[in-house]
Amino acid sequence: MVRGKTEIKRIENATSRQVTFSKRRGGLLKKAFELSVLCDAEVSLIIFSQKGKLFEFSSSSTNKTIERYQKNDKNLRHDKILLEQTTEHLKEEVMSMTRNLEVLENSKRRLLGEDLESCSIDELEMVEGQLDQSLRNIRAKKEKVLMEKNAELREKYEALPLPLFIDQQEDESPQARKMEVDTQLFIGFPER
Structure with a gap:
C-alpha cells in the first residue's frame, strides 16, 4: 500500500x-x-x-549534554557579538576613509586648478601658498640631486688619469713647444 x-x-x-x-x-x-x-x-x-x-x-547524561550545549551556545553568542563589533568598527573605518579620500580628491583637484569656482579668497590663497611651498620643495630637491650628481662626476673625473699628451706637453720646455712643423703648405697661384 x-x-x-x-x-x-x-x-x-x-x-x-x-x-x-x-x-x-x-x-x-x-x-x-x-x-x-x-x-x-x-x-x-x-x-x-x-x-x-x-x-x-x-x-x-541529559544534563551533561545540556551543559555542553549551553557552553557552546555562549561561545557562539560571544563570537557573534565580537563579529558584530568588528563589523561595526570596520564600517566606521570605511566611512572615515571615504571622507578622507573625498577631502584628498578635492584638494588634488584644486591643486591642479580644477573646481576653483566654489573657492573663497582665503581658500584660493591657501591653495596658492601650498603650490608655492611645493615649488620650493621641488626646487630644493632638484638642487640637492644636481649637487650630488656633480659631486659624483667630480670624483669620477678626479679619479681618471690625465691624458698622455697633456703630460708630455707639461714636461717639454717652452722652446720645444715653439718648434715649427713643415707642412708643405703653399699659398698663392700654382706653378706651371
Whole structure:
C-alpha cells in the first residue's frame, strides 16, 4: 500500500492527534538511538506532550549534554557579538576613509586648478601658498640631486688619469713647444 503525502498541519481530532503523537514519538526516539549508535554522536532528545508529560532519550547524561550545549551556545553568542563589533568598527573605518579620500580628491583637484569656482579668497590663497611651498620643495630637491650628481662626476673625473699628451706637453720646455712643423703648405697661384 502506497502512503499519500501527509499535509503538515495541526490534527484537529484529539484522538487522532494522540495516536499520531505516540507513533511519531516512538519513531523519533528510535531514530535518535540509531543516530547515536551508528555515528557515535552525543544525542539528547526531550519531548513534552500537550498535557506536559516528559519523554526523553540521551546517549549520555541529559544534563551533561545540556551543559555542553549551553557552553557552546555562549561561545557562539560571544563570537557573534565580537563579529558584530568588528563589523561595526570596520564600517566606521570605511566611512572615515571615504571622507578622507573625498577631502584628498578635492584638494588634488584644486591643486591642479580644477573646481576653483566654489573657492573663497582665503581658500584660493591657501591653495596658492601650498603650490608655492611645493615649488620650493621641488626646487630644493632638484638642487640637492644636481649637487650630488656633480659631486659624483667630480670624483669620477678626479679619479681618471690625465691624458698622455697633456703630460708630455707639461714636461717639454717652452722652446720645444715653439718648434715649427713643415707642412708643405703653399699659398698663392700654382706653378706651371
